[in-house]
Amino acid sequence: MIRVLLVDDHPVVRRGLRAMVDDLPDVEAVGDAADGAEALRLLQDGVRPDVVLMDLQMGAGMHGVEATRRITALPDPPAVLILTTYSTDADILAAVEAGATGYLLKDAPPEDVATAVHAAARGETVLAPPVAARLLGRVRAGRPTLSPREAEILGLLAEGLANKQISRRLFISEATVKTHLVHLYGKLGVDSRTAAIAAGLAAGLIRAV
Numbered sequence: 001m002i003r004v005l006l007v008d009d010h011p012v013v014r015r016g017l018r019a020m021v022d023d024l025p026d027v028e029a030v031g032d033a034a035d036g037a038e039a040l041r042l043l044q045d046g047v048r049p050d051v052v053l054m055d056l057q058m059g060a061g062m063h064g065v066e067a068t069r070r071i072t073a074l075p076d077p078p079a080v081l082i083l084t085t086y087s088t089d090a091d092i093l094a095a096v097e098a099g100a101t102g103y104l105l106k107d108a109p110p111e112d113v114a115t116a117v118h119a120a121a122r123g124e125t126v127l128a129p130p131v132a133a134r135l136l137g138r139v140r141a142g143r144p145t146l147s148p149r150e151a152e153i154l155g156l157l158a159e160g161l162a163n164k165q166i167s168r169r170l171f172i173s174e175a176t177v178k179t180h181l182v183h184l185y186g187k188l189g190v191d192s193r194t195a196a197i198a199a200g201l202a203a204g205l206i207r208a209v
Contacts, residue, residue, distance in 0.1 A: 002121045005049035005078070006032040007039045007067065009058035013106075017053060017083075020110050027117060034058065036067025043071065049078045050121045053113075054100070056084040056091055065094045065148075072099030079120040083113065090151040090205050092131055097148045102126030144187040146205060153180050154200045155207075157193050 006017045006029055014032045021029045031047045033039040035058040043049075052071060056064035068080045079101040084091070092103055101120045104113060105128050116126040146154065149170075156166045163181075167174045185191055188199040200206040 002027045002051060002117060003030045003049045004028065004117060005030060005039060005042065005047060005052045007034075007036065007052060007058075007064070008032075008055040008083075009034050009061060013055075020113065021053075021117075024114055024117075027114070035061025036064060036070070037062040039067055040070055043074065043078075051101075051117050052078050052080045053083050053117070054080050056082060056086050056095065065091075065098045068095060068098040068100050079123065081116055081120045081126065083108075086207065087128075087131055088204055088207050090146070090155060090200075091207075093146075094148045094151055103131045104128045105130060144189075144203065144205075146184065146187060150180055150184045150187070151205060153177065154184060154196060154205060158197045158200065158206050 004021050004027060006014050006021070008014050008017065011034075018029045018032060021027050030049050031042050033042055036054075038061070039052065039054075040062075054064045054068060058064065064082060064084065068082070071077055071080055080099065081102045081104065082095045082100050083104045083106060085106050087105060095103055101123070102116055102125060104116055104126065108116075108128055112128075119126045152170065153166060156169060161169065163174050163177045167177050170177075185196060188196050190196045190199050197206070
């Protein structure tokens with residue numbers, strides 16, 4: 001029996017996922033959480049899933065990338081399978097860098113999700129066709145490769161955050177933020193925040209806010 005922990009901030013989505021999971025003959029939902037922090041608490045309290053089905057953006061709670069990073073750092077961690085509506089390069093790369101076993105989109109048919117859960121439980125990598133196509137296209141196009149931290153900072157720039165706000169959000173110094181911006185500007189071939197945001201949007205590195 002494959003044990004699954006569901007993590008999504010929308011109660012209706014969690015109920016739907018639980019119904020779908022529980023309808024499978026060899027899979028059971030062993031818990032659900034509204035954000036990454038709650039998922040970590042459940043794991044620390046003894047819930048032992050084989051697969052964590054993880055959303056990316058979860059309101060004000062701990063987002064999916066950070067939760068994935070922390071979960072995969074645990075001793076004998078479960079596989080983390082991202083299930084989200086977002087498919088930008090930054091989202092995909094950040095999730096993979098954080099240790100996600102797979103990346104699916106929420107418009108995937110239930111049978112595809114079921115197949116992915118089984119594959120993740122076996123330790124296999126699972127990418128939805130649109131996600132795999134984006135990664136392949138990214139490689140072929142030679143688009144700039146940002147580190148997960150640079151991609152995160154670019155996303156915060158797009159939200160309109162100043163350097164001081166970014167440093168507080170990420171718990172790093174303003175000097176470190178400036179260093180990341182220098183590297184970011186160099187990779188994008190720009191010299192301003194506005195140009196960096198425009199280049200990031202054009203390259204599919206960030207989502208429009």
